[in-house]
Amino acid sequence: MSDGPGGKESRTGQNGPTENGREPGRTYDQATYAVSDDENEPLLTEKRSDTVEPGDALPDDLTRDDLTLPNPEEPELARHYTRLSQMNWSVESGPYPLGSCTMKYNPPVTEDVAADPNGAVHPDRSADSIQGTLGLLAGLQDYLARIGGMDAVSLQPPAGAAGEFTGIAVARAYHRANGDDRSEVLIPSSAHGTNFATAALAGYDVVELPSAEDGRVDMEALEAAVSEDTAALMLTNPNTVGLFERDIEAVADVVHDAGGLLYYDGANLNALLGRARPGDMGFDIMHYNVHKTFATPHGGGGPGAGPVGVTEELAPFLPNPRVEATDSGYELVESDEAIENVHGFQGNWLVLVKAYAYIARLGDSGLRDASAKAVLNANYLAEQIDLDVPYGPFHHEFAATAGDAAAADVAKRMLDFGVHPPTTNWPEMVPEAMLTEPTEIESKQSLDDLAAAFNNALGSSEDERHDAPSRTTAKRIDQTSAAREPRLSWQALEE
Amino acid sequence: MSFDTPDDRKYLASHEWATTDEPTRIGISDFAQDELGDVVFVELPDEGDSVSHDEPFGVVESIKAVSDLYAPVSGEVVAVNEALHDQPELVNEDPYGDGWLLEIELDDESEFEELMDADEYADQIA
Numbered sequence: 001m002s003d004g005p006g007g008k009e010s011r012t013g014q015n016g017p018t019e020n021g022r023e024p025g026r027t028y029d030q031a032t033y034a035v036s037d038d039e040n041e042p043l044l045t046e047k048r049s050d051t052v053e054p055g056d057a058l059p060d061d062l063t064r065d066d067l068t069l070p071n072p073e074e075p076e077l078a079r080h081y082t083r084l085s086q087m088n089w090s091v092e093s094g095p096y097p098l099g100s101c102t103m104k105y106n107p108p109v110t111e112d113v114a115a116d117p118n119g120a121v122h123p124d125r126s127a128d129s130i131q132g133t134l135g136l137l138a139g140l141q142d143y144l145a146r147i148g149g150m151d152a153v154s155l156q157p158p159a160g161a162a163g164e165f166t167g168i169a170v171a172r173a174y175h176r177a178n179g180d181d182r183s184e185v186l187i188p189s190s191a192h193g194t195n196f197a198t199a200a201l202a203g204y205d206v207v208e209l210p211s212a213e214d215g216r217v218d219m220e221a222l223e224a225a226v227s228e229d230t231a232a233l234m235l236t237n238p239n240t241v242g243l244f245e246r247d248i249e250a251v252a253d254v255v256h257d258a259g260g261l262l263y264y265d266g267a268n269l270n271a272l273l274g275r276a277r278p279g280d281m282g283f284d285i286m287h288y289n290v291h292k293t294f295a296t297p298h299g300g301g302g303p304g305a306g307p308v309g310v311t312e313e314l315a316p317f318l319p320n321p322r323v324e325a326t327d328s329g330y331e332l333v334e335s336d337e338a339i340e341n342v343h344g345f346q347g348n349w350l351v352l353v354k355a356y357a358y359i360a361r362l363g364d365s366g367l368r369d370a371s372a373k374a375v376l377n378a379n380y381l382a383e384q385i386d387l388d389v390p391y392g393p394f395h396h397e398f399a400a401t402a403g404d405a406a407a408a409d410v411a412k413r414m415l416d417f418g419v420h421p422p423t424t425n426w427p428e429m430v431p432e433a434m435l436t437e438p439t440e441i442e443s444k445q446s447l448d449d450l451a452a453a454f455n456n457a458l459g460s461s462e463d464e465r466h467d468a469p470s471r472t473t474a475k476r477i478d479q480t481s482a483a484r485e486p487r488l489s490w491q492a493l494e495e
Numbered sequence: 496m497s498f499d500t501p502d503d504r505k506y507l508a509s510h511e512w513a514t515t516d517e518p519t520r521i522g523i524s525d526f527a528q529d530e531l532g533d534v535v536f537v538e539l540p541d542e543g544d545s546v547s548h549d550e551p552f553g554v555v556e557s558i559k560a561v562s563d564l565y566a567p568v569s570g571e572v573v574a575v576n577e578a579l580h581d582q583p584e585l586v587n588e589d590p591y592g593d594g595w596l597l598e599i600e601l602d603d604e605s606e607f608e609e610l611m612d613a614d615e616y617a618d619q620i621a
Contacts, residue, residue, distance in 0.1 A: 408559075425559050479558045483535035484583065 040473060041083050044070040087473040089420050095442055095450045096420040097381075099397045099435025100192065100240060100267055102292035103420075109361060110295065110354035119353055123345040127332055134330035137346055138323040140307075140356040147359075147367070148269070148286050149279020150309030154318040156347040159299055163287030163306025164198040164234075164265065166319065169339045170310060171232045171261045171285060172202055173317040177337060180259065182231035188217060190241065190427045192267055195234045204231055211429055215243050215391040217251055226258040236265035237272075237281065240427045240435070242378065242394030244271075252282025261285060261314075269293045270439070271375055271395035274368030284311050290355040303348040305355065321346075371396070373440035377447060381438050384451035386458055390430055397437035399430040402458070405465065407432040410457045412476060415469035417453035498525040500617045501591055505567065505610035507549065508619065512591070513567035515607060518574075521546075521567060522595040523555065523586065526620045531557035534586040537579045539564075539596055544572045546599060548606050553596070555586065568606045570599035 050071040054063040072080065090096070096103035113119075121130050141153040157163040168185065175182050185199035188209045199206045207225050212218035216239065226233075233255045237245045245251065255262050264278040264286035270293055272278075278286050288307045290296045296305065310318060319341050321332040346352070362370065374396040382389050387400035400422075402410045411421035411434065422436035434454075438447060457465065469475060504512040510527035514520045528534065536556040546552040546566035553564040576595050579585060586594040611619065 428560065480533040480535060480584075483533075483556075483558060 041080065041087065044072065044077075044080060047072045047076060047080065091441075094419055095438060095446050097422050097436045097438045097442075097450060098420065099399070099423040099437040100426075101298075101423065102267075102270060102289070102437055102439060103298070104292065104295045104439050105441045106295045106297055106354075107358070107361070110357040113357040114350045114353045119350070123349070127330065131329050133349075134323050134332070136353065136356055138325050138330050140352055140359070141323060143356070143359045144288055144307055145309055147273065147277070148264075148266075148288065148309045149277030149281075149283075150286060151279075151312040152315035152318060152322070153307055153309045154322060155305065155307045155352050156319045156341065156343050156345075157287070157306040157308055158343045158348050159304040160267070160287060160289040160291070160306040161194045161198065162342055163289075163308050164194055164263075165201060166306075166308045166339070166342050167263055167285040167287050167310075168198050168202040168204070168232065168234075169342075170308065170314055170317040171263065172204075173337065173339050174261070174314050175231055177317070182229050182260070184227070184229045185231055186222070186225055186233040186255075186260075188235065188239070190215075190239060190429050191234060192236065192240065192265060195265060199232075199234065215239070215241050215429065216245055217247065219247060219250065219254070222251060222254055226254055226260060228259060230255065230258050230260035232261045232263045232285075234263040234265060235283075236268045237278070238268050238395040238397075240268075241391040241399040241430065242268075242271075242397045243391055244395060248281045256282070267292060268396065271371055271397075273371035274364060275371055279309075279311070284314060285309070290351065294355040294358045296351050296354040296358070303351055305348050305351040307347075307352075370440045374437075377438045377440060377442055378436070380444070381436065381447050381451055384448065385454040387434065387454060396439075397435060399427060400434045400436060400454075401430050402432035402434055405432065405458060405462075407434050409462075409465035409468065410434065410454075413457035413460050413465045413468035414453045416471045417449075417456050419450050419453040421457075498529065498617075498620060499591065500524065500526075500613040500620075502613035504591075505607055505612055506616035506619075507565055507567040507610060509549075509565045510620075511565055511567050513607070513610070517601075518598050519568065519570065519601045520595045521597045521599065523564070523590055524616070524620075525590050528587045528590045528594070531555065531562065531587075532559045533557055534583045537583050537586065537596065539575050539579070540572050542572050542575060546570060546572060546597065548609070564596065566599075567610055568599070569602040571602075572597050573600050574598035 048071055049068045051066050051068045053066050091103050091105050119133065121133055127134060137155060140155060144153045145151060154166065157166045183205055184207050185204040186207045186209055187195045187199060188211060190211050196206050209221050209225055210218055217235070235245065237248060239245060252262050261284040262282055264283040266286050266288045269288065273293065286309050288309065290305045290307065291298045308318065316335045316337040317339055320334040320338045324331055324333045359367070378394065378396050378398055382398045382400065385400065387402060389398045389400045391399060407424040411424045414421040422434045425433055426435060427433060438450060442450070467476070503516065504514045506512050506524065510524045512522055512524055534555060534557045538554040540546065540552055546569060548567065548569045549565055551563040552566045555562050555564055575597055578593070588594065
């Protein structure tokens with residue numbers, strides 16, 4: 001393309017708007033929202049920019065002489081962001097079955113509740129002036145405790161991984177308070193990567209447990225690994241290939257007999273909602289991924305929440321403060337034995353409001369229905385696809401294998417059939433794994449679409465898979481170059 | 496698919512090799528590099544460090560996975576393949592040659608008896 005009216009040169013600077021820098025009468029492809037393969041939506045700065053002078057509010061040596069800022073007209077700005085959103089994929093576009101990530105639809109009713117201006121109170125206000133706020137927090141602590149079978153809950157951790165860290169820090173504080181400085185945390189090899197990171201960050205040595213033939217905890221390996229150095233065993237149940245740990249009570253006994261604690265990774269709580277509770281299985285500590293189980297937005301680096309529940313004897317070690325209901329109203333209470341704070345105040349309040357609203361909206365029967373449909377949908381989908389699922393019976397997710405095909409290529413090809421692919425190449429116990437979790441939100445029709453995408457992608461030629469995706473705005477990412485020669489700043493584009 | 500298993504070296508079950516002639520070099524097998532896919536980063540010990548038979552000494556990272564590297568035989572590191580810092584792809588392109596990882600001063604030659612020869616290793620990956 002020449003540097004004519006649509007050329008890059010004329011898009012910036014003070015030359016005024018240039019119809020998005022494009023030739024009039026261009027061909028438009030609604031499927032990709034792109035004008036052509038090599039021209040996608042321009043950067044905002046390329047649409048229209050103006051140069052401004054910073055003024056004299058600050059000393060000259062602290063300011064630039066001038067500054068070029070994007071300055072599109074408002075409709076142009078609205079269209080820019082809408083177009084970018086159309087080039088993206090979301091659970092509101094179609095199925096998004098990332099196993100273990102649980103990409104659940106977030107009902108806007110929870111946003112409406114969180115947007116209520118009555119909820120915008122400063123956390124430093126006196127407890128008697130924010131009884132409604134504290135009541136909601138106490139209510140959520142109570143909901144989560146009852147759902148997990150725990151005695152006390154802290155809402156403070158700002159994400160799932162932060163919740164894990166908080167939980168293991170509580171275990172460490174508990175052991176130390178007993179004069180018992182243990183050094184190891186046991187983790188199954190198939191566990192989520194955050195478990196290993198959590199234990200290491202908390203200063204523990206990680207002891208990796210192999211899985212048994214059937215994909216569950218290997219009791220012999222567990223018995224061989226536990227000792228008086230064992231601070232905790234971290235487990236998720238159902239596990240990362242969707243299998244229920246049938247021997248969970250025996251596992252709990254082995255760990256408890258050695259003086260260790262049992263930690264529940266709440267990533268897979270969706271399968272259990274309203275049916276079974278980690279606390280009843282013998283777990284002492286757990287975290288809740290409210291973005292997975294209770295439909296708050298996935299953080300993506302933004303505000304999240306990862307509340308932690310514990311048994312009564314661990315409650316004094318939870319971070320301060322917690323909310324308690326008393327005869328004279330709700331109060332903030334502190335414990336002398338609490339671990340240090342992991343976030344400010346009560347954590348990310350508006351995320352917690354959304355979790356509360358979701359649980360309240362579904363109620364007991366709705367939560368039971370969610371877990372039933374999550375398991376039913378996963379099992380129906382697995383029946384419709386041509387891929388083998390080596391481990392079963394599974395619950396809310398399953399690890400299919402792409403067999404002789406590369407899982408990553410099948411996944412990329414699935415994009416061409418209008419769905420998001422599952423998690424690939426994890427867990428490692430399944431070769432060419434495609435960890436699939438449709439969640440309870442999908443209808444039979446969309447599960448059939450998803451199954452067709454799986455089967456069409458597997459049935460495509462190796463070349464088609466290798467070159468996929470071909471029908472999306474963004475084509476195949478060169479992961480190898482991205483890892484070997486990372487260019488981490490937009491300024492690298494100009495190099 | 497068949498993979499190269501040269502017989503001038505011996506193999507560990509976890510897919511690392513060590514040359515039987517001096518200098519003793521350590522690397523990963525053709526099968527291992529294929530399983531890993533494009534290698535993007537290799538973390539190795541420094542010269543003067545010790546490595547121990549069947550113990551982790553470093554990490555290889557590909558676009559698919561991060562894996563520990565195990566030493567087939569024990570010894571002191573006398574050279575590290577510095578080229579891998581800028582060209583980790585050498586591990587994929589030439590796993591038995593330019594993609595070597597370490598050169599070591601061997602502690603105990605008898606440790607080779609615990610390793611697989613080329614035929615045994617070829618059977619393992621068949």
